[in-house]
Amino acid sequence: MRLGFLGTGNMASALARGIGEPALCFDPVEERAEALARELGGEAVADPRTLAERADVVVLGHKPYQLEAAARELSGAKAIVSILGGVDVSALRAAYPDRPVVRLMPNTPVGVGKGVVAVAIEEGAQPSAEETRVRAEVIALVERCSTVLEVPDSRMAAATAIFGVLPAYVAVWAEATVDAAVRHGFTPDEAGRVVAAGIEGSAALLRDQGHDTLAVRRAVTSPGGSTARGLRALDQGGLRETVQDAFDAVMDVA
Ligand SMILES: NC(=O)c1ccc[n+]([C@@H]2O[C@H](COP(=O)([O-])OP(=O)(O)OC[C@H]3O[C@@H](n4cnc5c(N)ncnc54)[C@H](OP(=O)(O)O)[C@@H]3O)[C@@H](O)[C@H]2O)c1
Known part of the structure; x- marks a missing residue:
């Protein structure tokens, strides 16, 4: 063809x-x-x-x-x-x-x-x-x-909101993490490499665990530990709600 x-x-x-x-x-x-x-x-x-x-x-x-x-x-x-x-x-x-x-x-x-x-x-x-x-x-x-x-066909807009726009979202996540890492003394190149590797590895782990997000999250989150504090900060910043809003904003036109 x-x-x-x-x-x-x-x-x-x-x-x-x-x-x-x-x-x-x-x-x-x-x-x-x-x-x-x-x-x-x-x-x-x-x-x-x-x-x-x-x-x-x-x-x-x-x-x-x-x-x-x-x-x-x-x-x-x-x-x-x-x-x-x-x-x-x-x-x-x-x-x-x-x-x-x-x-x-x-x-x-x-x-x-x-x-x-x-x-x-x-x-x-x-x-x-x-x-x-x-x-x-x-x-x-x-x-x-x-x-x-x-x-x-009626679900193509939702498909766009799941993965069509995802590379942009992941890029923003990576960029923000690199900015934070640079603030703590890493070079942008060092931080960029480990952020990309970390995202790739986390996606592979999710797949390996049958896409069980809770299992992956719990395995990193020890009681009273630093991941729990980080997750709380994300929740307080409205991450989950913002992701819902972003999904709906994409579907409005997709
Ligand atoms: N980017 C994504 O992640 C993504 C994901 C899924 C679907 N899409 C879809 O893919 C399409 C292209 O998006 P894109 O992001 O690749 O945009 P893009 O980089 O701007 O590419 C569009 C290309 O088409 C050319 N073009 C304009 N009018 C044309 C015509 N009459 N005949 C032939 N070519 C023409 C443009 O030239 P000029 O620059 O000279 O106008 C440009 O090179 C869109 O319909 C979008 O909805 C994009």
Whole structure:
């Protein structure tokens, strides 16, 4: 299956990198498409029409509000994969009628082979045999770089709030911890390395413990100890409540 990326920004590039196939690339900024094509061993094309003609599947990597404008240029596309936030399957079908459409919600760690990708299930729909085939091939490709979760289309916004935005949240957590560590005499580089390793190790431990957050937490928290004092400070700062608010804020538009 020959993929064509329409828009080679942050998310599309990460996905292309994670899949690791030579692909066709188009971006209004020519150098951006050329750089990604070079990295993939693919080819930058001059316009969306050529992308539509030559790709088996076009991956929409532009901004969500550009859906209709892009569709006018891609009328010849054989099949569509969308990573557009907040654009549901019915809107995709309206823009790209009579051809396979697959809606994905990836996160940026796909670029380093450790992503999560939600694949939308359209409630009550009877997909064509062609769409079933394209969907299976697309899932096999994204499984190279991610944990794949098939979810009803109506739950894609919640999926975005769980893991689509998570790299940004983890980055903010890491940044705040590095700032605190620098205040206590570590260099930013030392602190950055151990914070990233600590986050990676904690995630691996959670997985190992069957995602039992309480067990992981209790194993670090001795009675009357320093972790208990730190956790109390986080609760007093409103961490849990803030996470709930952040989830709802993402869902408002995702
Ligand atoms: N970033 C994430 O973590 C993430 C996660 C999941 C889904 N998404 C979705 O991924 C999409 C892209 O987001 P992003 O963060 O990667 O944004 P981005 O870095 O700004 O990438 C968008 C790219 O598309 C190009 N573009 C604009 N109009 C185009 C057109 N008509 N045809 C082809 N290319 C066009 C842009 O060029 P210009 O800069 O010249 O406009 C830019 O290179 C969005 O729909 C977003 O909802 C993002």
